[in-house]
Amino acid sequence: MDLDAFRWLLTPPGQALLEQAAALAGEPPLRAQTVLRRGADPAHVAAALTQVELRTRAVAKFGEQAHLLYFTPDGLEQATRARVAAHRAARLRAFGARSLLDLGCGIGGDLMAAAATGVVCAGIDLDPVRVEVARANLAALGLEGAVMVADAADVDPTPFDVVFVDPARRSGRGRSFDPADWTPSWTLVEALLRRDACAKVAPGIPHDLVPDGVEAEWVSDAGEVKEAALWSGRLATTARRATVIGERGLATLTDEDDPGAGVRALGSHLYEPDGAVIRAGLVTAVAARLDGGLLDEHIAYVTTDTPSPTPFARGYEVLEELPYREKALRAALRERGIGRLTIKKRGVEVVPEQLRRRLDLSGDAEATIVLTRVAGEGTCLLVRPI
Numbered sequence: 001m002d003l004d005a006f007r008w009l010l011t012p013p014g015q016a017l018l019e020q021a022a023a024l025a026g027e028p029p030l031r032a033q034t035v036l037r038r039g040a041d042p043a044h045v046a047a048a049l050t051q052v053e054l055r056t057r058a059v060a061k062f063g064e065q066a067h068l069l070y071f072t073p074d075g076l077e078q079a080t081r082a083r084v085a086a087h088r089a090a091r092l093r094a095f096g097a098r099s100l101l102d103l104g105c106g107i108g109g110d111l112m113a114a115a116a117t118g119v120v121c122a123g124i125d126l127d128p129v130r131v132e133v134a135r136a137n138l139a140a141l142g143l144e145g146a147v148m149v150a151d152a153a154d155v156d157p158t159p160f161d162v163v164f165v166d167p168a169r170r171s172g173r174g175r176s177f178d179p180a181d182w183t184p185s186w187t188l189v190e191a192l193l194r195r196d197a198c199a200k201v202a203p204g205i206p207h208d209l210v211p212d213g214v215e216a217e218w219v220s221d222a223g224e225v226k227e228a229a230l231w232s233g234r235l236a237t238t239a240r241r242a243t244v245i246g247e248r249g250l251a252t253l254t255d256e257d258d259p260g261a262g263v264r265a266l267g268s269h270l271y272e273p274d275g276a277v278i279r280a281g282l283v284t285a286v287a288a289r290l291d292g293g294l295l296d297e298h299i300a301y302v303t304t305d306t307p308s309p310t311p312f313a314r315g316y317e318v319l320e321e322l323p324y325r326e327k328a329l330r331a332a333l334r335e336r337g338i339g340r341l342t343i344k345k346r347g348v349e350v351v352p353e354q355l356r357r358r359l360d361l362s363g364d365a366e367a368t369i370v371l372t373r374v375a376g377e378g379t380c381l382l383v384r385p386i
Contacts, residue, residue, distance in 0.1 A: 001072050003129050005047040009070075010136055014044065021048040022067075025056070062109075068140045070133045075107035078168070080200065081221050083245050085113035088198065088229060092162055093117040095235050101160040103152040103184060103192075108134030108145075110164060110200075115143040122160070124150040126183075152184040162235070163192050166200040179209065189230075196233035203228045203279055207240075217241040218276040223314075225275035242280040244311050251311040253277065258285035264293030264303065266374055270383055271302040271313040272344065286312045296373050299347035307386055316383035322369065324378040329369075330359050337363035345371040348378055 008014045017040060024032040029049075036045045054076055058066035061081045071079075080088070092100065092114060100114050105123030107130055115121045115138060125131050128149050135147045157163045167182035167189060179186035189199050193214050203218055203225045210216045215236035217229045222245070231237075238254040261284040273286050278300045287293055289312070292304030307315060322332045333341065339361045343352035348371050370381040 001047065001050065001129050002043060003132060005041075005043045006070070006129060006132055006136075008041075008044055009047050009051065014048070017044060018048045018051060021045075021052045022055075025052050065141075069107075070136045070140070071107055072129055072133060075130050075133060078166075079107050079109040080113075080166070081226055082109070082113070083221055084219050084226050085110045086116075087219065087243065087245060087250060088164075089113040089117045089119065092119060092198070092235075095162075097162045097196075099160045099162070101155070101157050101163045103155065103157075103163060103165040104168060105134050105147060106130050106166065108137045108147065110166065111145055111147070112137055112141060112143060114164075115145045116141070121145040123147045124152065124155055126151060153188055157192065157195070161196060163195065163197040164200070165189055165192055165197065169202055193230060193232040196235055197230075198232075198235060199230040201228050201230060203275075207281065215239060215241060216280070217243055218279040219243045219245065220274050220276035221245045222247075223274065225279055228279070240280045240282065242274065242276040242282050242312070244274050244276055246311060248311070253280075253282050253285055253312055255280075255282065255285075257289075258282055259288050260284050261287035261293050261302075263295070263297050266295065266318065266379075266381075267292065267303040267305040268318055269304045269307050269386070270295075270316045270318055270370060270381065271304065271310070272316070272346075273300050273302065273313045274311075277312050286310065296347060296376070299372055301346060301370075301372055315386045316368070316370070317386050319382045319384055322380040322382050324371070324380045326355070326358065329380055330361075333359060333361055333367070334363065336367070337365045338367045339363035340366040342366075342368040343371065344368065347373045 009018060021036055024035060051070060054071035055066050058071055058076055063082060097119055099120040102111050102123040105111050105125050111121050111123045111134060123134055131147050131149050138145045167184055169182055190211060193211055205228050215231040215238055218225060219227055238256055240255040241252055243252045273283050277283060277286055283300045287302040290302060290304045290308050292302045295301045295303055323329045341356055341361060343356060345352060350371050368383050370383055372379055
């Protein structure tokens with residue numbers, strides 16, 4: 001996005017054009033462009049239409065507030081989801097943080113959440129456009145905060161209570177999961193984690209990469225693992241934590257809640273732990289809470305004899321065991337009139353989409369099957385979500 005065009009968009013004429021573009025959102029793109037270009041600079045029209053499109057896409061992350069905010073394509077992709085950022089900000093506030101320095105603030109997702117709790121915020125980013133967007137977003141919500149262009153390596157964090165860093169995980173080859181490719185560098189992140197700090201990292205971060213004394217928190221929102229956050233100094237309260245954010249609120253589980261659980265025989269119910277629980281290595285904690293056990297010590301399925309609601313796993317009633325081999329499974333499913341099939345799998349080499357095509361089902365009934373291992377043997381379970 002062009003910096004000058006974005007700055008113009010913040011002026012009264014720019015706001016008028018943006019409002020007009022929003023009103024044409026349901027029209028065919030070519031017609032919208034034709035209407036908007038009457039007397040307007042094409043670069044300004046492009047900037048307005050881009051914002052309308054991005055605001056629509058941003059609703060999934062920011063809710064209805066998205067229509068007040070500004071975005072860049074990559075900034076929206078990398079921004080923290082609003083509910084996750086609000087959880088982090090609430091945690092910072094609970095620890096008494098009064099000021100926050102955000103190194104690599106992007107479009108300001110975490111800045112906005114922290115500022116909304118009353119924390120004094122400052123953000124920096126290497127990209128002038130993202131800085132301008134972050135500044136505009138704070139202003140759009142009536143929030144205080146300072147944003148400037150700077151390199152994280154050149155900024156002194158000591159005046160701030162807490163430092164937050166969200167390294168850009170990209171290289172010239174695209175998205176990278178190698179810390180050596182991150183900006184700011186992993187070396188700088190490790191240095192920051194020697195003080196009161198929080199680092200947002202990829203959820204696939206290896207456990208052995210987490211420095212000693214640092215808490216690793218895996219966070220999921222609406223059933224999807226969104227990130228891992230590393231908390232250090234007085235902000236760290238445990239070694240591993242899984243936080244699950246759902247429609248009914250937030251639930252959290254730590255390694256201190258994990259007495260362990262063994263392998264047991266298949267019971268009447270099966271539970272699939274949330275991805276944050278699996279990433280945090282806390283599947284046995286869920287098994288213990290459900291008074292159940294594992295189907296296999298290397299597979300993240302929990303089985304119990306009685307149903308029990310939990311925010312940390314999705315439950316299924318086990319209806320029956322079906323043949324595992326494909327030909328016999330096809331016959332069993334057709335015999336039951338099943339045409340629409342959800343296939344869940346863990347611990348077996350099956351590609352659900354390919355298997356569904358090969359089964360070639362055409363019945364009227366709908367069902368869910370789970371393909372996994374029980375006592376080391378491939379097993380197919382017909383289940384019903386609870």
